[in-house]
Amino acid sequence: xxxxxxxxxxxxxxxxxxxxxxxxxxxxxxxxxxxxxxxxxxxxxxxxxxxxxxxxxxxxxxxxxxxxxxxxxxxxxxxxxxxxxxxxxxxxxxxxxxxxxxxxxxxxxxxxxxxxxxxxxxxxxxxxxxxxxxxxxxxxxxxxxxxxxxxxxxxxxxxxxxxxxxxxxxxxxxxxxxxxxxxxxxxxxxxxxxxxxxx
Ligand code: ZN
Numbered sequence: 553x554x555x556x557x558x559x560x561x562x563x564x565x566x567x568x569x570x571x572x573x574x575x576x577x578x579x580x581x582x583x584x585x586x587x588x589x590x591x592x593x594x595x596x597x598x599x600x601x602x603x604x605x606x607x608x609x610x611x612x613x614x615x616x617x618x619x620x621x622x623x624x625x626x627x628x629x630x631x632x633x634x635x636x637x638x639x640x641x642x643x644x645x646x647x648x649x650x651x652x653x654x655x656x657x658x659x660x661x662x663x664x665x666x667x668x669x670x671x672x673x674x675x676x677x678x679x680x681x682x683x684x685x686x687x688x689x690x691x692x693x694x695x696x697x698x699x700x701x702x703x704x705x706x707x708x709x710x711x712x713x714x715x716x717x718x719x720x721x722x723x724x725x726x727x728x729x730x731x732x733x734x735x736x737x738x739x740x741x742x743x744x745x746x747x748x749x750x751x
Contacts, residue, residue: 608679610655610672611640620644620653627651629686633676633705635659635693639733643691646738649745651689654679659697660704673705677712687719689748693732694723706751721748 553561556578563574581589605611606618613619620626620640630651634640640653656671679685690705692698706720724747733741 605637605655609640609653610637610657610675611653612637625650628684630689631679631685631687632689632691634691634733635698635701639691642734642736643741646741648742651687652685656692656701659692659695659701661697668704668708671701673708676705677708680709680712680714680718683714683716685718686716687721689745690720690722691733695732703751720751722751724748 559581560571560574560578563569563577564571566574569577602614603612604614606613606621608617608621611618611620615622627650630649631654632643632649632651633654633656634643635656635658637655640655643649643653654672654676656673656676658666658671660666660668660671676688680688688705688709690702692701702722706722709718709720723744736744
């Protein structure tokens with residue numbers, strides 16, 4: 553395969569990019585500044601070496617711990633549980649949530665072989681056992697899998713024999729059913745936080 557075809561096929565693998573868009577991107581790149589392309593390629597080459605999941609919460613970081621876990625001004629009694637690392641950026645972008653996060657790494661999908669052991673559920677319980685967290689806000693997407701996972705987490709947390717009481721809440725109404733956190737506007741997300749309900 554020649555470079556042009558190979559690169560087009562590389563881009564067509566990106567989420568949301570079809571063959572036609574991939575071809576348009578490659579043609580656009582060919583007309584760009586050489587330095588821009590070199591920097592782009594360099595960043596891609598080192599991306600997975602530099603950016604790692606935070607060992608505490610699972611959000612992406614280039615430091616030992618992410619900026620949220622290492623920020624002493626964050627409210628350590630509040631923990632927001634999300635499906636993927638990019639959900640942290642979405643919630644952070646709307647700016648009102650001042651607690652900590654926990655990235656599950658997906659949702660329960662038994663048919664695809666994703667059970668509790670494939671998600672960071674044990675790590676979540678261990679964080680709760682440290683005793684600082686008073687409320688867990690489950691912010692999985694409002695899909696069937698997201699809801700099932702939320703119910704499962706509530707059960708696991710309530711049965712984990714924690715020394716301190718931990719309230720478990722779920723993001724509230726306003727979230728489009730079957731939707732994705734990533735596409736929700738700031739106001740809707742803010743409302744779903746303030747209107748969160750206890751299980
Ligand atoms: Zn972190």
